[in-house]
Amino acid sequence: MHGDTACWGVDVPHGQDPADGAAVDLRTFFGRATETEWAVAGRAVQLVEWGRTHKFCGRCATPTLIADNERAYTCPTCRLMSFPRLAPAVITLVTRGHGDDEEALLARGVQWQIPMYSCLAGFVEPGENLEQAVAREILEEVGIWVADVQYVASQPWPFPHSLMLGFRARYDHGDIVCDATEIMDANWYRRDALPMIPPGISIARRLIDDWLAS
Numbered sequence: 001m002h003g004d005t006a007c008w009g010v011d012v013p014h015g016q017d018p019a020d021g022a023a024v025d026l027r028t029f030f031g032r033a034t035e036t037e038w039a040v041a042g043r044a045v046q047l048v049e050w051g052r053t054h055k056f057c058g059r060c061a062t063p064t065l066i067a068d069n070e071r072a073y074t075c076p077t078c079r080l081m082s083f084p085r086l087a088p089a090v091i092t093l094v095t096r097g098h099g100d101d102e103e104a105l106l107a108r109g110v111q112w113q114i115p116m117y118s119c120l121a122g123f124v125e126p127g128e129n130l131e132q133a134v135a136r137e138i139l140e141e142v143g144i145w146v147a148d149v150q151y152v153a154s155q156p157w158p159f160p161h162s163l164m165l166g167f168r169a170r171y172d173h174g175d176i177v178c179d180a181t182e183i184m185d186a187n188w189y190r191r192d193a194l195p196m197i198p199p200g201i202s203i204a205r206r207l208i209d210d211w212l213a214s
């Protein structure tokens, strides 16, 4: 329900988009919709994607059924239940120094078509807490050790089913050494000399904007 309006997520077959041109993808919808409408659309995308990818039991390959009394797919053969999938990911703005000389660590991913620089991000591994995930990702991607990991905010990220958890951290030690499989370039940037940064849709931008305003 969005207010008094019931909203339905519908899996439209490929090539059968509405002919009136009303269909837009989720990224394009951002900025045209209110924050709440975009959240509703993001929820729909995640649930439809979940349905598309859980048609068969992951244990015994039997076609699944929709459960009667909760949001789940269930296997009629082995009774395995599958719930909507959420992949927690951490994203972190690392800073060092103080005052006007304070710098933030921003990096460009190898797959980005444009020269944009952002916070470092990665998925949480099984068995890890969030602070450990932050420290490991930054060490793996750019060879930097961090301290004082502090939670800032979170954001559903339905591309296709992440939950982004935003952090700040302080530089501890180490020199930048990029993992060439993930990071094309990474540098320390002062507030008055920033490169191109992400658009407003992302929590990365919020982490950077909060730092700029501080």
Ligand SMILES: [Zn+2]
Pocket: 057, 058, 059, 060, 061, 062, 075, 076, 077, 078, 079, 080
């Ligand atoms: Zn099964």
